[in-house]
Amino acid sequence: MTDLLANLALGFSTALSLQNVFLAFIGCLVGTLIGVLPGIGPIATITMLLPITFGFDPVGALIMLAGIYYGAQYGGSTTAILVNIPGEVTAIVTTLDGHQMARQGRAGAALGIAAIGSFFAGCVATIVIAALAAPLVKLALLFGPAEYFSLMVLGLAFAVVLARGSVPKALAMILIGLLLSTVGTDLETGAERLTFDLTALTSGIDFAVLAMGVIGFAEVLKNLETPELRDLAKQPIGRLLPGREDLKRSAGPIVRGTLVGTALGIIPGNGAVLGPFASYALEKKLAKEPERFGKGAIEGVAGPESANNAGAQSSFIPLLTLGIPPNAVMALMVGAMTIHGIVPGPLVMTKNATLFWGMIASMWVGNLMLLIINLPLVGIWVKFLDVPYRLMYPAILVFSCIGIYSVNNSPSDVLLTGIFAVVGYALLKLGFETAPLLLGYVLGRLMEENLRRALLLARGHFTTFVERPVSAGLLGAALIVLAAAILPSVRRGRAEVFTE
Amino acid sequence: MPPETERRLAIRAPQNFVGGLALIAVGVVGLLAARELDTGRFFAVGPALLPRGVSFLLGVLGLGLVAASLLRDGDPLGRWPLRGPIFVFLGVAAFALSVRTAGLAVAGPLVAMVSGAGSPQTRPRELIVFAILVTALCIGLFRYVLHLPIPILIVPGVLVL
Secondary structure, eight states, X not given: OHHHHHHHHHHHHHHTSHHHHHHHXXXXXXXXXXXXXXXXXXXXXXXHHGGGGTTSOHHHHHHHHHHHHHHHHHHHHHHHHHHSXXXXXXXXXXXXXXXXXXXXXXHHHHHHHHHHHHXXXXXXXXXXXXXHHHHHHHHHHHOXXXXXXXXXXXXXXXXXXXXXXXXXXXXXXXXXXXXXXXXXXXXXXXXXXXXXXXXXXXXXXXXXXXHXXXXXXXXXXXXXXXOOOOOOOOSOOOOSSOOHHHHHHHHHHHHHHXXXXXXXXXXXXXXXXXXXXXXXXXXXXXXXXXXGTTSOOTHHHHHHHHHHHHHHHHTHHIIIIISOOOSHHHHHHHHHHHHTTOOOSHHHHHHTHHHHHHHHHHHHHHHHHHHHHHHHHHHHHHHHXXXXXXXXXXXXXXXHHHHHHHHHTOHHHHHHHHHHHHHHHHHHHXXXXXXXXXXXXXXXXXXXXXXXXXXXXXXXXXXHHHXXXXXXXXXXXXXXXXXXXXXXXXXXXXXXXXXX | OOHHHHHSOOOSOHHHHHXXXXXXXXXXXXXXXXXXXXXXXXXXXXXTHHHHHHHXXXXXXXXXXXXXXHHSOOOOOOOOOOHHHHHHHHHHHHHHHHTTTTOXXXXXXXXXXXXXXXXXXXXXXXXXXXXXXXXXXXXIIIIIISOOOOOOOEETTTEEO
């Protein structure tokens, strides 16, 4: 306990330095600014804004990135409520009741309760991260390559189950991700793999390039398909602070949403996605008049928004302690950290204590910042929504091209992004969801490295993965998860969760 | 269902059929590209194991999707409008080719204007003004505020900014 307090004190002394508070502020501000543009999720936002963090020291840069991430998340919720366009999967639930509230002229209350719920969730999640970090890091240090490999298999199994759409298609996306991760020079033998003799590919495909192409640009292409139809709530936003009655109704959902979201966010393989859906289902079940849901029930905004933010934050846990990114956004954070010379994993906490605890403390600062800047600025965010898409997307592309170019100062990266954009668009049209592809890509390198190391240690015996108890347990869990996904009853449940 | 259609082998899930074919293609390309790599021995896994194994599995999944698309009804292929993808790709490619040789002052408006043509709702004059404004903003932000090493304007033999 005293350790925890001492660590948090160290963190806050870092996070509250003038420069870092300022960076957190800028991060939250521009994150929201970009995130509030319809159809731009956190992945595209972070990639686009990555270059603006280059000039700062690692601590400051990561604090700014975290701010951008939260800002993008919150921006997504804002568009969900005001325009009925969720910035990303986790904000889909918010559209159900949030947009209804906006149409009834209660957009202000919806935005307000979303911010308050998110802030509460952020406070709790910060403490949970701080409390779990030390024990998990100890555990991680006991892990050998075999255990790491099996843990990542489990993460990918979860990713298959949690993806929307069909199981074989999600599996195929993960495999393509794994395949793409092998492109480039093999680290152990120096052999060039799948490079087709192109120099641009010898050092592998940069994650930012892949993510921006397959997710960011492909999303732009998809939006271009449909002529612009904005369901902008023209009603006045209304008072921003929820009234006493609203707060009373929301208190329970906020607390429950926070718990659900935090717990699900820790699951490797993008458990955070489930949080808002689970919370919405839970509140509907607990409600005295469930028929109010879908017609502007404030509980349907408060719960899922809290779960959303809690999950966004607790998904940092696997990354910071084990060095394993649980979803695509965290994978992007790995890339960003690597650019700043930090390899995420169990060693960061001991080797780089200021950075580690500073970042955790800055999560709380970021949440507070969002509460302070977002509510008063709602009027400006709404103005942004008036910019027509025919002008918005060329601007998005200019920013993104500069962003991609700046990562490695490489024009061929930009070209590659364009190619991945077309590929990603084709995949979307064929009904493949691309998020598992990114996860497969990121885990691919780590997995292969650990697989080969484990086999070397075991003198080539594949049995090492089942002989070591922890590794065997993790693999068993992965099998159970995958088997469960194929069971008809669970399949129905999945379909229900994602259609609601 | 009339007996005729029952007997004929028809593609009942076009989206999955094409998706499956695409997976098979990726698998084949992967296997071909990894052909010359060393598989390694048991003791040390070579660089070919993962690409080959994964390519093989992709091919199998693709075959499965194709087979299933003949047996069960599924989603149609849908519309594939090409205007957006073509112009956006050309715009991005133009940026890639011009940013080092001509600088951001050329590459920026180029990507905005070419890709902007991808929307059926585009208005040319408005787009040109907007493209120049956005580029000016980006030059100010990335070069002068953030000091990124990105060339602004290059006229070969005359000027490098």
